[in-house]
Amino acid sequence: MRRAFIAGNWKMNLEKGSAVELAKALVDGTRNITDRDVLICPSFPLLPIVNDIVSGSNVWLGAQNMYYEKKGAFTGEVSADMLKSVGCEWVILGHSERRHVFHEDDSLINKKVKSAIEQGLKPILCVGELLEERESGKTEEVVKRQVVEGLKEVSPEDTAKIIIAYEPVWAIGTGKTATPEDADSIHSFIRDILRDLYNSKVSENMRILYGGSVKPENIDSLMAKDNIDGALVGGASLKADSFLRIINANIQS
Numbered sequence: 001m002r003r004a005f006i007a008g009n010w011k012m013n014l015e016k017g018s019a020v021e022l023a024k025a026l027v028d029g030t031r032n033i034t035d036r037d038v039l040i041c042p043s044f045p046l047l048p049i050v051n052d053i054v055s056g057s058n059v060w061l062g063a064q065n066m067y068y069e070k071k072g073a074f075t076g077e078v079s080a081d082m083l084k085s086v087g088c089e090w091v092i093l094g095h096s097e098r099r100h101v102f103h104e105d106d107s108l109i110n111k112k113v114k115s116a117i118e119q120g121l122k123p124i125l126c127v128g129e130l131l132e133e134r135e136s137g138k139t140e141e142v143v144k145r146q147v148v149e150g151l152k153e154v155s156p157e158d159t160a161k162i163i164i165a166y167e168p169v170w171a172i173g174t175g176k177t178a179t180p181e182d183a184d185s186i187h188s189f190i191r192d193i194l195r196d197l198y199n200s201k202v203s204e205n206m207r208i209l210y211g212g213s214v215k216p217e218n219i220d221s222l223m224a225k226d227n228i229d230g231a232l233v234g235g236a237s238l239k240a241d242s243f244l245r246i247i248n249a250n251i252q253s
């Protein structure tokens, strides 16, 4: 049985005051949670202050990106060690905004995945197709390429440190969600890829999150699907009440 995982991606939102308020409300609201993992990923400048609030609680801290080099002349970038030093356990890699706004390709994302693991951070590898790719029947081809390239040279043992998030780009921030059935079938396709790349244990143990307009209204039907193990939530993670409702989703046993 895979443990459920609910992650909030704050993106480039919230300043110190509202971040502190939200983090405190989430720590309070998750006090009694024992059966699922909860993660928040604030922007870089907020990490230390949010870490002070969440450390020792049921809320994990993660970052939204990192660079693969350890240190040096890379203006504007941050390393895995820097993120760990401010309490991060997780890092989102290959988010569609990194791929499409900042032109990150599969090879760069793969370097980041390997570097994160080597340096003790756990990657959430995001994959997902554009609307035009879906409409031209290329969803599986694109998702397969992103999974295979993203995990290149990652050992079967190290896959245990990774989570995959399937986020169809056309569903992110648009209010359009993939139907639970559509998402489940892509998740199941990702498990087939993992079985071919590794083995059935890796395929069965991998937690695969769905992301793209996840809201209090649709989380239960998404979580009801066998292959959906959690959610990567953008907009609805910025308010304590909506994110707590998502965190408290019904989980089928």
Ligand code: PGA
Pocket (backbone or CB within 6 Å): 009, 167, 171, 172, 173, 174, 211, 212, 213, 214, 232, 233, 234, 235, 236
């Ligand atoms: P959204 O974003 O929930 O606002 O659609 C999800 C994401 O980009 O991770």
